[in-house]
Amino acid sequence: MLDDNLRASRKTADQRPDLQLSFEFFPPKTDAMEERFWDSITRLAPLSPRFVSVTYGAGGSTRERTLRMVRRITADTGVAAAAHLTCVGATRAEVDAVVQGYAAAGVTKIVALRGDPPEGVGQPFTPHPEGYQNAADLVAGIRRLGDFDISVAAYPEKHPQSADWDADIDNLKRKIDAGATRAITQMFFSNTDFLRYLERARKAGITAPIVPGIQPIHSFKQISGFAERCGASIPGWLAERFEGLEDDPETHALVAAAVAAEQVTELLDEGVTEFHFYTLNRSNLVLALARLLGRRP
Ligand code: FAD
DSSP: OOOHHHHHHHHGGGGOTTOEEEEEEOOOSSHHHHHHHHHHHHHHGGGOOSEEEEOOOGGGTTHHHHHHHHHHHHHHTSSOEEEEEEOTTOOHHHHHHHHHHHHHTTOOEEEEEOOOOTTOTTSOOOOOTTSOOSHHHHHHHHHHHOOOEEEEEEOTTOOTTOSSHHHHHHHHHHHHHTTOOEEEEEEOSOHHHHHHHHHHHHHTTOOSOEEEEEOOOSOHHHHHHHHHHHTOOOOHHHHHHHTTOTTOHHHHHHHHHHHHHHHHHHHHHTTOOEEEEEOTTOOHHHHHHHHHTTOOO
16 A cells, blocks of 8 residues: 555645646647647646747648747747757758747747658658758757757667667767756656666766656557657557557546556656656646646646
8 A cells, every 4th residue: 555655745746846847739730739739738837837848840840830839828828938949851040040030939948859850760860961960969059049948858768779878878968068958858658767767867977857758648559659650668568558448438548547647656756856748739637647746726
């Protein structure tokens, strides 16, 4: 049975001034999706996130929409917005113009990423001949343009293109040394992977916060597909929990809530106080998880 002291310490988590939440959204494509986007932002904003971030579609395909969303979040909600930005397939001048557009919209937080070639992460990456070489180079470029708060990506299971762990951690260090404030991780489902990664990074002298990226499993089929494409693994025990629930949405939703609750409360018990949630523009599960961490509207 769960120790009462442990439960009590979770209950008072909202009194921890160091508990920090951030929420990731993607720019909606249709009017109906946009309605859900704003509804979710409105429901999650009262949780006082440090920021909500809006992704940047592959190769800049959502450039205008990302800018429109972050501009409106900044102007209308009182919540800080962070805009994602990739450098794949673009010249430095094009990327710099996007950064200047963010600054003009009052957005000072950027999640700086390399991005993937159009064929996907499985294909080798070739920088644009006049472009930034990788995310570390992009961070340095953004720094030259102004005083931005920059987040970068980290990979608890190693980026699929890193030759080995040393190369992977060296790359994270280069991004932090170039001026990033924090790293946000790729989704992961084994907390052990995250804790080991943290240990590796700390041993390499990386002291910046490494924030776990939590992906609630709204649809096991969809999330498994995402995970496969980005090199995150689905542990056997997790697949078993969802096995046979394709046509049983109610049980699926309950299992999803239980799995995510277990993941965040375990991390909280390990002393983790910063969490980034991949919302997929939905609010329900994230609202419940924030409550478990002790944060209420
Ligand atoms: P980098 O840090 O540049 O690293 C990529 C790989 O290249 C690593 O394996 C690294 O070790 C290697 N590498 C870097 N430099 C060198 C070098 N000089 N020599 C040899 N190897 C090198 N994608 C989008 O398109 N839009 C988004 O909005 C988006 N948001 C994301 C948010 C988060 C929190 C995360 C974790 C990922 C996101 N991605 C997004 C996905 C990201 O673009 C991919 O994971 C991409 O494959 C790597 O980007 P990166 O910034 O980590 O690249």
